[in-house]
Amino acid sequence: MTPTLGAAGEVVLSVAHVAVRFGGLVALSDLNFKVFDGEIVGLIGPNGAGKTTAFNVFTGFLQPAAGEVRYRNTLLNGLKPHDIAALGLVRTFQRTSIFACNTVFENVLIGLHRRGRSRLWDTLLALPREKVAEAELANAAREILRVVGLEGRAQDTAGTLPYGEQRLLGMALALAAKPSMLLLDEPVSGMNASESAKIMRLVQAIRASGVTILLVEHDMPMVMQVSDRIVVLNYGRIIAEGSPAVIQKDPDVIRAYLGEGKKRA
Amino acid sequence: MLVAGLSGYVIGRLSFKVRGAYFVIVTISFAEVTRLVALNWVELTQGPLALTNIPPYTLGFPGLGNYTLWNKVAYYYLVLALGLVAYVVISRLVGSRIGRAMIALKENETLATSVGIDVTRYLVLAAVLSAAMAGGAGSLYAHYLKIIDPDIFLFIYTVMMVIMVITGGKGTLAGPIVGGIIFGFLPVILRPFAAPAVQWILYGGLMIVIVFMLPQGIIPALQRAIANWSGPTRDRSGALLAGSAKPGEGQ
Numbered sequence: 001m002t003p004t005l006g007a008a009g010e011v012v013l014s015v016a017h018v019a020v021r022f023g024g025l026v027a028l029s030d031l032n033f034k035v036f037d038g039e040i041v042g043l044i045g046p047n048g049a050g051k052t053t054a055f056n057v058f059t060g061f062l063q064p065a066a067g068e069v070r071y072r073n074t075l076l077n078g079l080k081p082h083d084i085a086a087l088g089l090v091r092t093f094q095r096t097s098i099f100a101c102n103t104v105f106e107n108v109l110i111g112l113h114r115r116g117r118s119r120l121w122d123t124l125l126a127l128p129r130e131k132v133a134e135a136e137l138a139n140a141a142r143e144i145l146r147v148v149g150l151e152g153r154a155q156d157t158a159g160t161l162p163y164g165e166q167r168l169l170g171m172a173l174a175l176a177a178k179p180s181m182l183l184l185d186e187p188v189s190g191m192n193a194s195e196s197a198k199i200m201r202l203v204q205a206i207r208a209s210g211v212t213i214l215l216v217e218h219d220m221p222m223v224m225q226v227s228d229r230i231v232v233l234n235y236g237r238i239i240a241e242g243s244p245a246v247i248q249k250d251p252d253v254i255r256a257y258l259g260e261g262k263k264r265a
Numbered sequence: 266m267l268v269a270g271l272s273g274y275v276i277g278r279l280s281f282k283v284r285g286a287y288f289v290i291v292t293i294s295f296a297e298v299t300r301l302v303a304l305n306w307v308e309l310t311q312g313p314l315a316l317t318n319i320p321p322y323t324l325g326f327p328g329l330g331n332y333t334l335w336n337k338v339a340y341y342y343l344v345l346a347l348g349l350v351a352y353v354v355i356s357r358l359v360g361s362r363i364g365r366a367m368i369a370l371k372e373n374e375t376l377a378t379s380v381g382i383d384v385t386r387y388l389v390l391a392a393v394l395s396a397a398m399a400g401g402a403g404s405l406y407a408h409y410l411k412i413i414d415p416d417i418f419l420f421i422y423t424v425m426m427v428i429m430v431i432t433g434g435k436g437t438l439a440g441p442i443v444g445g446i447i448f449g450f451l452p453v454i455l456r457p458f459a460a461p462a463v464q465w466i467l468y469g470g471l472m473i474v475i476v477f478m479l480p481q482g483i484i485p486a487l488q489r490a491i492a493n494w495s496g497p498t499r500d501r502s503g504a505l506l507a508g509s510a511k512p513g514e515g516q
Binding site for chain 1: 354357358360361363364365366368369372373375378379380381382383384390454475
């Protein structure tokens with residue numbers, strides 16, 4: 001399967017023979033796929049197919065029992081999540097994940113951690129360069145809030161935002177970590193049509209800024225519309241891979257995933 | 266202080282492999298080991314006889330000669346000054362990049378590591394800073410009393426500090442101060458009336474009452490009361506006053 005759209009040809013994420021077992025349960029077996037620079041790849045599959053497990057392996061929250069994951073030629077096996085984030089591979093979470101007690105602005109500042117440079121002594125001695133660094137971070141935070149459209153909410157406590165905006169803030173946090181590749185875990189789950197449309201535009205804007213995207217999503221119209229290429233998982237294995245048009249016609253996929261009939265395809 | 270910071274580093278590295286209750290057990294064990302060493306390593310600590318020949322604190326002023334602190338008032342100001350320094354250090358830290366990383370870890374560790382915050386590094390840093398401060402306080406204490414008695418390593422003193430923080434309000438800057446004032450004065454007030462054992466029962470009772478009535482501690486409850494009193498209005502920047510209570514740190 002060669003990538004169709006938007007692929008500059010260079011492999012950024014390569015997954016080779018990855019397996020994960022929880023006790024006797026095989027969550028992933030012999031997972032192989034590649035993501036190319038600048039692509040939006042959709043990772044789909046029925047519940048329990050192993051999508052979130054795969055995300056956890058790519059971002060260091062789980063170690064695979066076998067196989068290897070490489071990001072831009074760096075082997076990720078054995079690295080901690082924060083090391084992987086430092087390489088530019090950043091994820092969002094399926095369930096709303098924000099710092100609920102802090103303001104929206106503080107949330108993004110926390111996300112900007114990796115871009116800050118100030119050290120302990122700068123802070124304690126209130127050196128001028130601490131002030132400069134903090135001002136830079138504040139500017140960067142405002143810019144990110146503008147991109148996701150939450151600038152009007154900056155001073156609100158994150159936990160008080162409506163659901164859709166909390167999900168947006170989750171994406172803002174990930175963007176703040178300066179990803180070169182973003183893993184989105186069900187970014188539009190539970191959203192209404194207008195909220196999903198907003199997220200889709202955001203995803204495309206993020207890709208346009210040069211970030212590669214791997215997307216797990218249940219919302220078929222969204223995945224089909226936004227992805228260049230789709231990888232279908234079922235019972236921990238890849239059962240199909242290709243462009244949205246190909247996937248929609250694949251008999252295995254229809255049987256395994258879309259279930260009875262073709263009502264959503 | 267340096268020694269304390271260093272042991273904070275060592276204990277931090279070792280014990281942050283475990284979390285929650287297990288972490289508490291590891292650190293309590295370490296305090297207990299220290300007490301047993303203080304009690305039994307007679308060559309170093311004179312055991313139960315205590316170390317008694319500790320000189321009073323001498324401050325060296327360049328060009329002005331030395332000033333030895335003999336009386337209580339002088340000690341009071343020295344301790345007050347260092348307490349202020351500690352407060353300033355912590356309050357600067359809370360508002361900084363490092364403080365934000367620590368707050369993030371407290372609130373949601375998974376999310377914090379996903380944006381690139383190194384958990385172990387910041388937990389250890391927190392342990393080192395607090396151990397260094399406690400070490401500074403300990404050395405002042407020793408010079409003030411001029412004696413180090415193994416009893417000072419008793420479990421009750423460890424618990425006492427935790428009680429101060431919890432009743433005052435953990436995660437706030439003023440909380441430990443308020444808790445410290447309450448539980449610092451209580452023994453003095455109670456001394457004429459109650460035996461130590463009775464005092465401990467009273468502390469426990471007081472803490473239970475406070476925790477039941479103000480589960481988050483005195484300071485957060487006060488902040489909420491003030492916010493409600495002035496009405497849940499929005500201030501000019503659009504922030505809810507009730508929600509803009511200082512999201513402090515520093516447990």
